[in-house]
Amino acid sequence: MRISLAVAILVVGAVLVANGASSATPSNATAAHLSSLSGKAFDVAFCQALIPVQEEAIEMAMTATLNADHSELLKWNQVLVERNNAQVRQMLAWLDAMGSHPTVRNAGVATPSVKKLRALKGAALEKAYIPMMTSQMDQSAALARLAAQKSDKPELRTFAQGIVKMDGQESPMLRGWLKHWYNS
Numbered sequence: 001m002r003i004s005l006a007v008a009i010l011v012v013g014a015v016l017v018a019n020g021a022s023s024a025t026p027s028n029a030t031a032a033h034l035s036s037l038s039g040k041a042f043d044v045a046f047c048q049a050l051i052p053v054q055e056e057a058i059e060m061a062m063t064a065t066l067n068a069d070h071s072e073l074l075k076w077n078q079v080l081v082e083r084n085n086a087q088v089r090q091m092l093a094w095l096d097a098m099g100s101h102p103t104v105r106n107a108g109v110a111t112p113s114v115k116k117l118r119a120l121k122g123a124a125l126e127k128a129y130i131p132m133m134t135s136q137m138d139q140s141a142a143l144a145r146l147a148a149q150k151s152d153k154p155e156l157r158t159f160a161q162g163i164v165k166m167d168g169q170e171s172p173m174l175r176g177w178l179k180h181w182y183n184s
Helices: 002-018 028-035 039-067 071-097 112-118 122-150 154-182
Strands: none
Touching: 028 039, 028 122, 039 071, 039 112, 039 122, 039 154, 071 154, 112 122, 122 154
């Protein structure tokens, strides 16, 4: 079971990379795969799918912090990094307790999104970063919505509900900053 689950996740990742997307970007295929699972298999696959998404968001936020202009964004980046690191640690602990491990890690990885941000500064960086980050948040919220409904673990359902709530508040906030700062 573990091998077939790992193979399915790796195949989805390979398809995404072949299509030019980051291996962390969940797709409709990932959501469909998660929807077909239940019980422990769902919980494992959810954590394995969300960890690289959260780690890429951390890397993007840390990169943007180096060259962003607005103090509100810099402060928010710090909060995001701390929150996502705590979430990744929690998911790693759950995977370990379930006798599993992550299949993809993006901690310290220069994904295409991170590479793009590294080449930008100031307004150009913020104009690129905010849509990228809101897309990441929308994707993690979509995965978390599934977990909030399907997980067998009450603590994982609560965890997922927290992600849905926080991302649902912060994604529009970031879009509002983009519109206010750059009229875009």
